[in-house]
Amino acid sequence: MQKPILILGACGQIGTELTLELRSKYGADSVVASDIREGSESLMAQGPFELLDATSYEAIEDVIMHYEIEEVYLMAAMLSATAEKFPMRAWNLNMNSLFNVLNLAKEDKIEKIFWPSSIAVFGPNTPKKNTPQSTIMEPSTVYGISKLSGERWCEYYHQKFGVDVRSLRYPGLISWKTMPGGGTTDYAVEIYHQAIASGTYQCFLTKETQLPMMYMEDAIKATISVMESDPKSLTVRSSYNLGSMSFTPSEIADSIRKYIPGFEIDYLSDFRQQIADSWPSSIDDQAARKDWGWHPSFDLEATTKTMLKNLKAKV
Ligand code: SER
Secondary structure: OOOEEEOOOOOHHHHHHHHHHHHHHHHHHHHEEEEOOOOOHHHHOOOEEEEOOOOOHHHHHHHHHHHHHEEEOOOOOOHHHHHOOOOHHHHHHHHHHHHHHHHHHOOOOOOEEOOOHHHOOOOOOOOOOOEOOOOOOOHHHHHHHHHHHHHHHHHHHHHOOOOOOOOEEEEEEOOOOOOOOOOOOHHHHHHHHHHHHEEEEEEEEOOOOOOOEEEHHHHHHHHHHHHOOHHHHHHOOOEEEEOOOOEOOHHHHHHHHOOOOOEEEEEOOOOOOHHHHHOOEEOOOHHHOOOHOOOOOOOHHHHHHHHHHHHHHHO
C-alpha cells in the first residue's frame, strides 16, 4: 500500500496535475493536497485538501502528524518574473518552505521529499547549448539564486543527515489544465490560449529566444519516476538536468499555424527577456536517462496538437 503523500502547492500549474496523477495511481485518500489558497473544485472534492502555508513549520507538522504522511512533494514557489519584483518574499517562500520539509525529514517525521529545481539555476556564463549536469552556475535572477541555494541544501541534508530528497531541474512547462503564474516561460502556455481566443498573440520575448521546454505529462512522468527509483541508482542529490524539446517563439507560432492558419504573432520584449537570455537553450540530461531511465514522449508537434485539442474542448 502507498504510504500517505502530502503535496504542498497542490493548486499550482504542476501541483494540480501531480495531485490528479498521484491520486489515480495510489488512490485519492492516499494523497493529501494542500495550498495557501483554494484550487479547482475537482481537486478539492476528489480527496483530502488542507489550506496550508508552506512557510509555517508547525502547520506542515500538524498535517503530517494528522495524516501520518511519509512523502512530501513541495511544489509551492514564487517563479522567476514575480520574484524579480518581490525578492525578499520570493527568498522567504522558496527557502523557508524547503528548510521546513528538510528539517521534518532530518527529524524522521517524513521519509522522502520531492523538491523541484529549474533551468534558472544556470546563468549567463553557463554554456548555453546542451548545458551539462555540472557546469558554471552563476544565476543572475532572484529565483535562480534561490533554486541553486536550495540544491546545495538538498545535497547537504542528504550527505550529512541521510535525508532522502530528490529533485529535477524542470524546463519551461506547458500545460492546459492550470495556468502558470509569474514565470518567464509562461509565454509558451499563453500563446495557445490566445491563438484560440483571438488568433493573435503579443510575445514578451523576441522571436529567436530559444528555451528548453517540456509538456506537463512528461514532467509528471519524470517526477514520479525519480521518486519511485531505487535510491541506490540515484547519483545526483542536488538536482537532475531534465531535457525534452527546445524551441523559439517563432517556431511555436509555426507549429500553431498548422492548425490555425491565420494565427498572427508579434513581439515586444519586456524585463523577462533578460531573464530568458541568461538561461540555457538546451539541456544535456544523460544522468537522468542513465540513472532512472528518463525518456520524454512529447515533441513540439505533439504538444501543440494536444494543447489545442484540449483547450478548444474546454471553451
Ligand atoms: N518556468 C519557470 C519560470 O519561468 C522556470 O523554472 O520561472
